[in-house]
Amino acid sequence: MCAGDDKNCPEFETHRAKMMDALGAERRSFLKSAFVATGGAAALAGGGISLVSPALAQASAARLPNQPAFHYLPATDQTVHWGYFSKKLKPQVEIDSGDIVTIEALTHHANDDAELMVKGDPGAESVFHWTKEKKNVKRRGAGDENDTKIGGGGGLGVHVCTGPVFVRGAEPGDILEVRILDTRFRPSANPEHKGKSFGVTASAWWGFHYKDQIEEPKDREIITVFEVDANGGSPFAKAAYNYRWTPQTDPDGVVHKIIDYPGVPVDHSTIKKNTDILRGVRVPIRPHFGVIALAPNEADYVNSIPPMHTGGNIDNWRIGKGATMYYPVAVEGGLMSIGDPHASQGDSELCGTAIECSITGTFQLIVHKKADLEGTALEGLEYPMLETQTEWLVHGYSFANYLAELGPNAQNDIFGKSSVDLALRDAFRKMRKFLMTTQKLTEDEAIALMSVGVDFGVTQVVDGNWGCHGIIRKDIFAGRMA
Amino acid sequence: MCAGDDKNCPEFETHRAKMMDALGAERRSFLKSAFVATGGAAALAGGGISLVSPALAQASAARLPNQPAFHYLPATDQTVHWGYFSKKLKPQVEIDSGDIVTIEALTHHANDDAELMVKGDPGAESVFHWTKEKKNVKRRGAGDENDTKIGGGGGLGVHVCTGPVFVRGAEPGDILEVRILDTRFRPSANPEHKGKSFGVTASAWWGFHYKDQIEEPKDREIITVFEVDANGGSPFAKAAYNYRWTPQTDPDGVVHKIIDYPGVPVDHSTIKKNTDILRGVRVPIRPHFGVIALAPNEADYVNSIPPMHTGGNIDNWRIGKGATMYYPVAVEGGLMSIGDPHASQGDSELCGTAIECSITGTFQLIVHKKADLEGTALEGLEYPMLETQTEWLVHGYSFANYLAELGPNAQNDIFGKSSVDLALRDAFRKMRKFLMTTQKLTEDEAIALMSVGVDFGVTQVVDGNWGCHGIIRKDIFAGRMA
Numbered sequence: 023m024c025a026g027d028d029k030n031c032p033e034f035e036t037h038r039a040k041m042m043d044a045l046g047a048e049r050r051s052f053l054k055s056a057f058v059a060t061g062g063a064a065a066l067a068g069g070g071i072s073l074v075s076p077a078l079a080q081a082s083a084a085r086l087p088n089q090p091a092f093h094y095l096p097a098t099d100q101t102v103h104w105g106y107f108s109k110k111l112k113p114q115v116e117i118d119s120g121d122i123v124t125i126e127a128l129t130h131h132a133n134d135d136a137e138l139m140v141k142g143d144p145g146a147e148s149v150f151h152w153t154k155e156k157k158n159v160k161r162r163g164a165g166d167e168n169d170t171k172i173g174g175g176g177g178l179g180v181h182v183c184t185g186p187v188f189v190r191g192a193e194p195g196d197i198l199e200v201r202i203l204d205t206r207f208r209p210s211a212n213p214e215h216k217g218k219s220f221g222v223t224a225s226a227w228w229g230f231h232y233k234d235q236i237e238e239p240k241d242r243e244i245i246t247v248f249e250v251d252a253n254g255g256s257p258f259a260k261a262a263y264n265y266r267w268t269p270q271t272d273p274d275g276v277v278h279k280i281i282d283y284p285g286v287p288v289d290h291s292t293i294k295k296n297t298d299i300l301r302g303v304r305v306p307i308r309p310h311f312g313v314i315a316l317a318p319n320e321a322d323y324v325n326s327i328p329p330m331h332t333g334g335n336i337d338n339w340r341i342g343k344g345a346t347m348y349y350p351v352a353v354e355g356g357l358m359s360i361g362d363p364h365a366s367q368g369d370s371e372l373c374g375t376a377i378e379c380s381i382t383g384t385f386q387l388i389v390h391k392k393a394d395l396e397g398t399a400l401e402g403l404e405y406p407m408l409e410t411q412t413e414w415l416v417h418g419y420s421f422a423n424y425l426a427e428l429g430p431n432a433q434n435d436i437f438g439k440s441s442v443d444l445a446l447r448d449a450f451r452k453m454r455k456f457l458m459t460t461q462k463l464t465e466d467e468a469i470a471l472m473s474v475g476v477d478f479g480v481t482q483v484v485d486g487n488w489g490c491h492g493i494i495r496k497d498i499f500a501g502r503m504a
Numbered sequence: 505m506c507a508g509d510d511k512n513c514p515e516f517e518t519h520r521a522k523m524m525d526a527l528g529a530e531r532r533s534f535l536k537s538a539f540v541a542t543g544g545a546a547a548l549a550g551g552g553i554s555l556v557s558p559a560l561a562q563a564s565a566a567r568l569p570n571q572p573a574f575h576y577l578p579a580t581d582q583t584v585h586w587g588y589f590s591k592k593l594k595p596q597v598e599i600d601s602g603d604i605v606t607i608e609a610l611t612h613h614a615n616d617d618a619e620l621m622v623k624g625d626p627g628a629e630s631v632f633h634w635t636k637e638k639k640n641v642k643r644r645g646a647g648d649e650n651d652t653k654i655g656g657g658g659g660l661g662v663h664v665c666t667g668p669v670f671v672r673g674a675e676p677g678d679i680l681e682v683r684i685l686d687t688r689f690r691p692s693a694n695p696e697h698k699g700k701s702f703g704v705t706a707s708a709w710w711g712f713h714y715k716d717q718i719e720e721p722k723d724r725e726i727i728t729v730f731e732v733d734a735n736g737g738s739p740f741a742k743a744a745y746n747y748r749w750t751p752q753t754d755p756d757g758v759v760h761k762i763i764d765y766p767g768v769p770v771d772h773s774t775i776k777k778n779t780d781i782l783r784g785v786r787v788p789i790r791p792h793f794g795v796i797a798l799a800p801n802e803a804d805y806v807n808s809i810p811p812m813h814t815g816g817n818i819d820n821w822r823i824g825k826g827a828t829m830y831y832p833v834a835v836e837g838g839l840m841s842i843g844d845p846h847a848s849q850g851d852s853e854l855c856g857t858a859i860e861c862s863i864t865g866t867f868q869l870i871v872h873k874k875a876d877l878e879g880t881a882l883e884g885l886e887y888p889m890l891e892t893q894t895e896w897l898v899h900g901y902s903f904a905n906y907l908a909e910l911g912p913n914a915q916n917d918i919f920g921k922s923s924v925d926l927a928l929r930d931a932f933r934k935m936r937k938f939l940m941t942t943q944k945l946t947e948d949e950a951i952a953l954m955s956v957g958v959d960f961g962v963t964q965v966v967d968g969n970w971g972c973h974g975i976i977r978k979d980i981f982a983g984r985m986a
Contacts, residue, residue: 223952230932237947246952259956264948300949302984305957306977366956372932373955442924446962450712450854465719466746467782470705470728473855474741474848475787479961480928480972490962495788502784
């Protein structure tokens with residue numbers, strides 16, 4: 023059946039109406055939710071020591087309309103772009119600074135078990151729809167749009183990204199503040215699994231472990247399906263089953279011996295499910311977005327995998343509810359996209375993926391104009407920063423801006439050049455700059471403080487451009503504010 | 505004045521009596537303390553999910569004397585060895601398994617400001633005593649004991665280590681459990697600074713930042729002195745002042761242009777103190793021991809800097825009060841030494857040091873015999889593991905056992921071969937082994953779980969053999985225990 027997206031389907035109008043109705047119901051449900059009713063967003067905006075000084079907040083607020091508007095961006099084949107970022111993309115929604123937008127993000131691993139994560143869900147069905155006759159989202163990756171060898175886009179990038187969001191007034195040189203006000207698991211639409219959401223961890227060929235496996239066969243890739251309480255009733259995820267990846271023939275006849283193209287529907291008659299796994303093991307949930315990206319300016323089509331100076335696939339599990347991100351704006355409107363939702367992840371994302379699980383997020387976006395930044399903590403910020411209620415974090419990569427640093431073949435070359443050492447080097451330099459500029463420390467003060475008061479961790483070693491982060495507690499500076 | 509340690513001093517007997525009296529007072533004060541009176545150690549032993557199963561605890565307890573004895577090991581020139589570990593060392597105290605021992609640990613940086621950290625403190629004075637006539641602790645490092653070019657021991661290793669402690673019944677193949685029951689800052693003996701303790705952060709040539717400084721002169725080393733409340737009245741340390749290292753001529757006439765030998769008395773008439781530093785900045789304290797080492801068997805004299813399979817300079821700030829370490833025993837009696845006490849440190853110890861600050865620790869040591877280990881979580885443990893109340897941690901190094909892996913020149917070669925990538929690789933392998941052996945997971949289960957439930961961080965990048973750690977929460981397995 024067409025999901026309301028195939029104009030050649032004889033029942034297109036009926037199907038389309040059904041899909042729009044289903045989406046409308048989701049939107050209405052959100053607007054009726056306790057979050058909006060209680061003015062949750064406004065409440066969250068206050069409190070804590072923010073990188074935004076009172077003066078900057080005032081300057082930015084003076085530019086806002088009186089009342090923030092709410093927007094809802096569902097994930098459909100029409101609102102997503104798959105596996106790449108691009109400044110050429112038509113915005114899916116245009117908002118004012120200060121507005122709140124709820125965005126549905128779908129995991130690109132949903133087709134690893136379509137029964138659990140796609141079936142019956144109109145948005146997911148429209149995105150993942152792929153038959154011999156029709157593949158709704160043809161381009162998957164930054165590669166050749168008409169690649170027939172492996173598939174359109176070449177799989178050079180994998181994340182289903184919803185957006186972009188155009189923020190009026192955002193221009194290169196400005197900073198976009200992104201407050202994550204809420205996250206909510208996307209429930210399985212399968213009536214047999216009411217109240218549950220599902221996610222996938224792929225132990226894949228790009229994982230840190232892959233060439234270092236001890237059990238046979240050593241070149242295996244494993245899909246582990248996890249289950250979470252969609253209503254947030256449990257702080258833990260648990261494993262449902264796993265299976266070994268088998269060669270999958272996609273609807274266009276291409277055989278995928280390994281996980282080399284996103285969204286390939288896995289034929290469950292070809293796999294063997296092991297349900298007796300991770301018995302009694304419960305994984306603490308940490309709902310977050312692996313990808314929040316502003317479009318970069320360096321190239322027209324950019325692979326969604328390596329994290330960039332404008333954000334993207336940072337894969338830090340702390341980028342969840344209550345956190346605020348700051349990104350440098352590189353193109354007009356910022357063009358923010360959301361993707362790669364995760365139910366949980368550990369620092370390093372060792373096997374290649376997190377618990378990849380569809381999540382709907384609510385965000386407030388605030389533009390800080392370049393003209394207002396002078397002398398503030400955000401002046402000259404040329405990389406994404408994370409602020410939680412208690413900490414500030416810098417994100418170091420093997421290459422701070424790989425698109426500019428590695429030349430015309432950057433998008434290929436980055437996959438062979440990364441190391442944790444380089445990522446730590448970049449995190450060190452960014453933290454030093456942060457301490458010297460925002461706290462006005464000398465280099466000597468900054469370096470001593472980093473050694474005794476900053477924790478450096480491994481963000482991920484699987485995204486081409488590997489990452490380390492540096493964490494500093496805000497209360498270290500509480501005495502300076504008084 | 506002689507500190508009661510120079511038999512050629514005409515007043516030796518008087519001085520000696522005075523020193524022993526001072527040490528005795530410290531010991532009596534400890535025995536009267538609330539900790540001992542309330543049976544603190546016994547209380548701490550219970551609770552939590554331990555790597556020691558009830559059956560193993562019972563087996564190990566059956567080997568204990570009825571009542572644990574208390575021991576007190578002060579730090580004096582007679583009880584410390586400086587900069588090296590050795591299976592040849594005579595034990596300073598012999599204890600039974602289950603006994604409790606309080607051990608004074610001195611920072612090797614005390615002579616960076618002797619007025620604050622040495623003067624008036626009989627133990628510290630005896631260790632740091634160094635005049636043209638007499639250097640109480642001659643050998644500092646694993647190098648040539650009679651090195652005259654730079655100093656005895658060659659500075660190949662820097663930590664003042666107290667011990668070793670010989671644990672009766674501990675033999676190669678056994679596991680030594682070390683419970684850190686208490687830590688207490690060593691107060692400054694200088695009456696002007698009553699109630700305070702002091703520590704030093706050296707931003708030194710071996711730091712990760714050193715060849716990457718942006719301000720001039722780029723080859724500078726900086727000593728930052730921190731102050732903490734000796735009585736634990738504040739959870740923060742604050743900076744007192746800093747100075748740039750200047751060439752220091754030691755009492756034997758050797759000039760130290762850089763920080764290349766431990767315990768060189770810094771002549772404060774040659775340095776410029778900057779007191780207006782880190783104003784209002786407060787560093788969360790994390791009292792812990794950088795070094796807890798069992799003597800390795802691979803060589804007679806081993807540099808104290810690179811962490812080893814038998815522990816040593818792990819430099820993880822989580823090895824503090826309430827934590828338990830498990831070490832493989834490599835030589836008879838275990839021969840445990842304590843050193844490198846830290847008031848605080850961040851993950852990575854970026855500039856080369858933590859807040860190096862003298863601390864007295866109280867430890868309970870329990871031998872788990874090889875014969876009792878079969879089928880337990882400690883079976884086959886060949887590296888040091890950390891257990892906190894809520895987490896288990898593995899420590900990866902660039903080289904898991906560099907002494908065995910790098911051959912006869914290991915102690916030199918290790919300083920040029922480390923990387924964070926290698927350390928993460930080792931931490932990954934150790935965590936996989938831990939999950940597969942102690943939790944009986946398959947490799948596929950272990951790898952998926954590591955990606956979504958284990959956090960990998962950078963322990964240190966300044967100790968020759970660089971370190972990464974992996975942290976897993978115990979409650980992940982709570983459902984399996986029920």
